[in-house]
Amino acid sequence: MTMLEWLAQGKGELLTAGFLGSVVAAAMEWTGVFPAVRKILVGTISAVYLSPLGLPFLEWVLNGISVPRESAAGMSGFLMGVTGIVVIEIILKAFRIKRDDLNQKIGGQ
Incomplete structure (x- = not known):
């Protein structure tokens, strides 16, 4: 099996689709090279592992349109x-807020 064949099926398809989706998101909210690379990596990994959550969401959003x-x-x-x-x-932001809140409580006592 060649690399192109692998990318066209199963996890390879999710990897490709997630990569392209995260490239679109990074391009739409351009803040620089390093943030864009971070967004692309996080989006690609999220697509591979969170895609089972995306299927029901996709069906709900499309509201009966068959795909x-x-x-x-x-x-x-x-x-x-x-x-x-x-x-x-x-x-991550929620964790940072919680961490800062705990640090403030510990430091304030």
Whole structure:
């Protein structure tokens, strides 16, 4: 199996779709090279591992529009590549806020 064949099926398709989705997200919110690289890496990894969450979300968003199952995985990967960046950043921000709050309580006593 060649690399191109692997990229066209299964996890390779999710990796490709997630990569392209995260490239789109990074390009739309350009803040520099290093933040863009971080967004692309996080979006790609999120797409590979969070895509099972994307399929039900995709069905809900499309509200009854039928998507062939073989296309749904790629669409889900792309969607998670774009939104996975945002989800991870929200989680990290919540942890930072909690950490800062705990540090303030410890330092204030």
